[in-house]
Amino acid sequence: MEPLYIIKVGGSIIDDASNLKTFLAAFARIQGKKILVHGGGKIATKLAADLSIPQQMVDGRRITDQETLKVVTMVYAGWINKQLVAQLNALASPSIGICGADASIIIAHKRKHPNIDFGFVGDVDQVQTDLLLSLLQNNLNIIIAPITQDESGQLLNTNADTIAQEIAKAMSKHAATTLVYSFEKKGVLKDVNDEHSVIPTIDQALYQQLKEQHSIFAGMIPKLDNAFAAISSGVSKVIIGDAMELSELINGKSGTTIS
């Protein structure tokens, strides 16, 4: 198969119509097969507020009771997913929008945690690639909302970064796969206060060195650990950077490439 790009786009891009338009135009222009994974947290948070559904975040994860599950399913799999699809179709970049529950492409289970009840939050067990391969071979972009289900048919709110990573790992058995985390930052910074200090490439050796020198922002360590885990599972490279420079990220002219 052609090279495959799996692109996660962060919520702050989706919240801004003009940024989203710029991002989607660049996405449509990428040559090769493409999967886009999105969230939409701020729109969900606003809808929950409008409906007076209290929201609680623990470790950056949304505690998902029944009413919150309904909100995130409506916002992610409904409003945002179909907006992205319709805009890409209008750009002559044919797209289909699904979530992890569709055709059981992702099998998940309700998170078990010793101390915290996250509610209807899912952790990924397995990615089934058959439908994804078939849709890509039909020359469709696949737009994925971060909702999954368990075997009983319970929908589950699931982290979009994790979904992008798990799909990239599974698809790397079938295609040269690049995983892109695009958001509002320029990449991995040497100096967290200096947006111009982006480290262009990081390999395992440099990563160890940066960690030993404590010259890497602590909040970036889990992201980089995940990136190296993806690479050791067969993903060709992982790119982290600014969603407003998607073409440059893909070409290695912007952001941080991990390989």
Place this chain on the structure above:
Amino acid sequence: MEPLYIIKVGGSIIDDASNLKTFLAAFARIQGKKILVHGGGKIATKLAADLSIPQQMVDGRRITDQETLKVVTMVYAGWINKQLVAQLNALASPSIGICGADASIIIAHKRKHPNIDFGFVGDVDQVQTDLLLSLLQNNLNIIIAPITQDESGQLLNTNADTIAQEIAKAMSKHAATTLVYSFEKKGVLKDVNDEHSVIPTIDQALYQQLKEQHSIFAGMIPKLDNAFAAISSGVSKVIIGDAMELSELINGKSGTTIS
């Protein structure tokens, strides 16, 4: 291809968890290829009320301003579509949920009306069958939410009965297609006040006779006109009846069969 069933399920079934469970179990048991078209009007109306978005209906159609479009897209393509998918998957009846915008399976345009501005309401121009055929050949049920888009990427709220009919017409070129309208009524009644007066079969000759005798409920005439239009476009038969008796409808043991 195997026989194809295109089933529209009415909103009052979706509103009731127990009725929905009964319906989906029967749907999962149908032999052959299956497409399910759903609405979800009452849930959308309730969400609009919870968000204090005023709703206005004209001739049974929802005037769809920007905020209402968001509500119906969230409810139909998000919450309801993914609930149906997850429940069918859990019944080992693999299903994918999409809307008319996905892969541009339906091309629509914003309704033009001389006197009434319906807002973001779509009328269907064309159904593209490629993706539908490919998904059915992958042994997936297709669950379709009644949201479409126009060529500019504008999402449009679109009548689910019409979508079911247009898909049935287009698919009848590829498979022996049965179109089922399942809802809370027993079928076409000879006496509108007597649920036991279901007319089991209606052909063109009987329909003319019933109309001349004025022995058919006026509200049923557009539905029957549509059914005969579908048949003259190649659909094998149209069945109208009780969603709680789906197996019997398919077998001709319940409801009204139009052919």
